[in-house]
Structures are given as structure tokens and as C-alpha cells.
Amino acid sequence: LTIHGAFHPKADMDRFYVPRRKGGRGLKCIEDLVFKEWCALCEYLKHSTTPALKLVSKEKTVEKGMRENQTDHEDHLMKWEAKAIHGKWTKLLKIVDEDSSKWLRTAHLKPPTEALIIAAQDQALHTNWLGHYVLRTGETTDKCRRCKIFAETVMHIVSGCPMxxxxxxxxxxxxxxxxxxxxxxxxxxxxxxxxxxxxxxxxxxxxxxxxxxxxxxxxxxxxxxxxxxxxxxxxxxxxxxxxxxxxxxxxxxxxxxxxxxxxxxxxxxxxxxxxxxxxxxxxxxxxxxxxxxxxxxxxxxxxxxxxxxxxxxxxxxxxxxxx
Ligand SMILES: [Zn+2]
Structure with missing residues (x-):
């Protein structure tokens, strides 16, 4: 996905698995599917009356599966929301139009274009500001490459650069x-x-x-x-x-x-x-x-x-x- 530009390497991984109607990119998480399958099998074994299956149900892995099933396992949306920088967009989604993520289902953009916008919403683009203060990748300045006056943040690039x-x-x-x-x-x-x-x-x-x-x-x-x-x-x-x-x-x-x-x-x-x-x-x-x-x-x-x-x-x- 990253090779073909369909996923920005620094964009939010949890958002990737959040359904599109909720503002995510809607990929099914294989780990989640396997987990659900495992829990369902454990449940089945626990309630089985066949002697051989009853024996299997005493295995530790089945006990664990039953226990984990009760805890809320993967909730990508919650994890995404809890993040300080990547999660900022989720807070905005709560105060704007309720259909504001609908374009993800209707616009049919090329995957790299969609990935770029999502990464910008995640504040994940490698701007001078991010490189200088957060990633510390050796940028000597946090200033914008165009105007050289203001800090180069995503906000500045898309809406604030006088140039x-x-x-x-x-x-x-x-x-x-x-x-x-x-x-x-x-x-x-x-x-x-x-x-x-x-x-x-x-x-x-x-x-x-x-x-x-x-x-x-x-x-x-x-x-x-x-x-x-x-x-x-x-x-x-x-x-x-x-x-x-x-x-x-x-x-x-x-x-x-x-x-x-x-x-x-x-x-x-x-x-x-x-x-x-x-x-x-x-x-x-x-x-x-x-x-x-x-x-x-x-x-x-x-x-x-x-x-x-x-x-x-x-x-x-x-x-x-x-x-
Ligand atoms: Zn500028």
C-alpha cells in the first residue's frame, strides 16, 4: 500500500481500520478477524457436550480466548481518538457537519490523493515544523520553504502562506x-x-x-x-x-x-x-x-x-x- 502511495507511511494506523462512514479508510483488519474467529471457536468448545471437545476446552488457550472475549479488544476508533496529534481530526469531526466524511465513499479519488489528504488531516506530513520539533530529523529551521517567514505546518501550507x-x-x-x-x-x-x-x-x-x-x-x-x-x-x-x-x-x-x-x-x-x-x-x-x-x-x-x-x-x- 505504501509503495503505491495508497497509504502514507506516517498516517494513522488505527484510522486505517476505522469504517469509512466514521472517517477512516475502511480496511478490514486481519488481526481482528482472526481474533474474532478464535473467540468464537473458544465459545463453541466451552459449550460443547462432545467428550473429546470438552477435553480440548480445558486447554489454556481456550480459557484465554474466553477471558479476552469479554474485554473490549480492538477498537480502532477509540485508539485513533485518543491520540494527541493524529486524533485531532476526530475532535473536529464532532463539531462539523455529520456527513463530512461522506466524500470518502462518494468522491472516488485516486488512492494516493486520498492518502495524502488523510495524512494531512492526521498532521502526519513531514513538514519543516514536524521535522524540526517532533521527529528531529535534522531540519535546521522550522520555517516555510516558500515564504521563509512562518512555521511550516500543514495548516500554514494549505491555508496560511502569503506566497x-x-x-x-x-x-x-x-x-x-x-x-x-x-x-x-x-x-x-x-x-x-x-x-x-x-x-x-x-x-x-x-x-x-x-x-x-x-x-x-x-x-x-x-x-x-x-x-x-x-x-x-x-x-x-x-x-x-x-x-x-x-x-x-x-x-x-x-x-x-x-x-x-x-x-x-x-x-x-x-x-x-x-x-x-x-x-x-x-x-x-x-x-x-x-x-x-x-x-x-x-x-x-x-x-x-x-x-x-x-x-x-x-x-x-x-x-x-x-x-
Ligand atoms: Zn509560507
Whole structure:
């Protein structure tokens, strides 16, 4: 598995055996299977009435099997959770969307890509920080190879390096934004390509029902998407300010708050000058794929057909190429 890149050698071994629905990689543990088989055989021998089998059941190994059966033997999930560094992701999984590990079953990524993201979630990648302070493999500095200013942690590489901000982070962000734009085009019968990942939004897209502004500066603010559903019949005009962010996975809630408060002045200004209703919708997904609990609700508000897993996949693929 490591030769073919399907398992990062420093990633968590217990997580490897945790079912995929719980965020693990779902391999059956042969040791566990053998153990269960052994316990079942011991149980059978203990309750056997055949004289020869009764004799066998007095063997020490059978006694041991019965005893061990009563103790909770292999629980990989518990072991994974108990680890200080590798287990950090399990704590995050408890506060984010309950379906946040679903991509492991639906995204069908190549095994090496999946392994890389899992290793990053495990904080197991050999960064300068890890080498310098934890593994002590002779790195003379803990600083980032690109910017040479900040400590090179996984968090820094995927979300905090000023040298990457304008380039690859921006592309990742735009990938998510253009997926939403592509979806809106479909909803309002505007021209669009076949695939969301090839979609290149125009600054202004409009028809009689809707006007979509892309990355457009308005009153000194520049929301990613400004969707205006035009008034029809008794329905007033509806303005939606949509802004996207892919922050470090532990700061999802703060980022959502930040986006909402940042666009309040613009929202009030547009409501006053353009009329109708106006709201702000933040779309936030962690760099390593964690979606906040609120994301599903926001996507529903936008009436969008793209699901959380698709957006997660878009982010994860970009993050893996950054790594
Ligand atoms: Zn850096």
C-alpha cells in the first residue's frame, strides 16, 4: 500500500481500520478477524457436550480466548481518538457537519490523493515544523520553504502562506465559486458548459429573470457572486450576496461570521438603493474538506443542486495539488 502511495507511511494506523462512514479508510483488519474467529471457536468448545471437545476446552488457550472475549479488544476508533496529534481530526469531526466524511465513499479519488489528504488531516506530513520539533530529523529551521517567514505546518501550507495566497489558494476559491455560478446558470436557463469544473464565469450574466455579477466591485466591496432575482408579479426583487472561503478547518465558524458581518454595510446599501430584499450567504469549506454544520442550510437557501460532497471534492483536489 505504501509503495503505491495508497497509504502514507506516517498516517494513522488505527484510522486505517476505522469504517469509512466514521472517517477512516475502511480496511478490514486481519488481526481482528482472526481474533474474532478464535473467540468464537473458544465459545463453541466451552459449550460443547462432545467428550473429546470438552477435553480440548480445558486447554489454556481456550480459557484465554474466553477471558479476552469479554474485554473490549480492538477498537480502532477509540485508539485513533485518543491520540494527541493524529486524533485531532476526530475532535473536529464532532463539531462539523455529520456527513463530512461522506466524500470518502462518494468522491472516488485516486488512492494516493486520498492518502495524502488523510495524512494531512492526521498532521502526519513531514513538514519543516514536524521535522524540526517532533521527529528531529535534522531540519535546521522550522520555517516555510516558500515564504521563509512562518512555521511550516500543514495548516500554514494549505491555508496560511502569503506566497501561495494570490495563486493556488485563489484558484481553489474560484473553483468553488465557479461551481456555484455554473449551478445558477443552469437554474435560470443561462448559457453554460457541460461541466462545472470547466466553467469560466462572465463578469455579468443576465436574462429577464436574473442578473448575476461575478467578482464585481460594488461600494468598495467585491463579493464573489451577487445574485439579483428580478421582481416578478407581486414578488419583490431579491438580492443575494454570496462569498466563498476555504479557511483552515478549525476556523469555519469564525470565517462564516466574518463574511456575514463584512457584507452587512453593502447589504443595507443595496437594499436602500436597489430596493427589495437583500441577504448575505457565506459558503465556507475547510481546506482539508470539513464543511460547517450550517453549509447544507445555506446551499438550500440558494436552491442549489450541487451538493456538499461535490464542493468538498473541488476543495480537496486543489488542496492535494498544493500539498
Ligand atoms: Zn509560507
Amino acid at each position: 501561495l495566497a494570490q495563486g493556488v489558494y485563489c484558484e481553489r476559491h474560484n473553483q468553488v465559486a465557479s461551481a456555484l455560478h455554473w449551478d445558477f446558470c443552469g437554474q435560470y436557463q443561462l448559457p453554460r458548459g457541460q461541466h462545472w469544473w470547466e466553467h469560466k464565469p462572465e463578469p455579468v450574466t443576465e436574462n429577464e429573470r436574473v442578473k448575476i455579477l461575478w467578482d464585481f466591485t460594488l461600494r468598495l466591496e467585491k463579493p464573489d457572486i451577487l445574485l439579483t432575482q428580478k421582481a416578478s408579479g407581486s414578488n419583490p426583487q431579491k438580492i443575494t450576496i454570496i462569498d466563498i472561503a476555504c479557511p483552515w478547518d478549525e476556523t469555519l465558524a469564525e470565517k462564516e461570521e466574518e463574511k456575514i458581518s463584512k457584507y452587512q454595510p453593502l447589504r443595507m446599501e443595496l437594499k436602500r438603493t436597489w430596493g427589495g430584499k437583500a441577504k448575505v450567504v457565506p459558503i465556507v469549506i475547510g481546506t482539508l474538506g470539513a464543511p460547517p454544520k450550517t453549509l447544507k442550510g445555506y446551499l438550500q437557501e440558494l436552491d442549489i443542486t450541487i451538493n456538499v460532497q461535490t464542493l468538498q471534492k473541488a476543495v480537496i483536489l486543489r488542496t492535494s495539488s498544493i500539498l
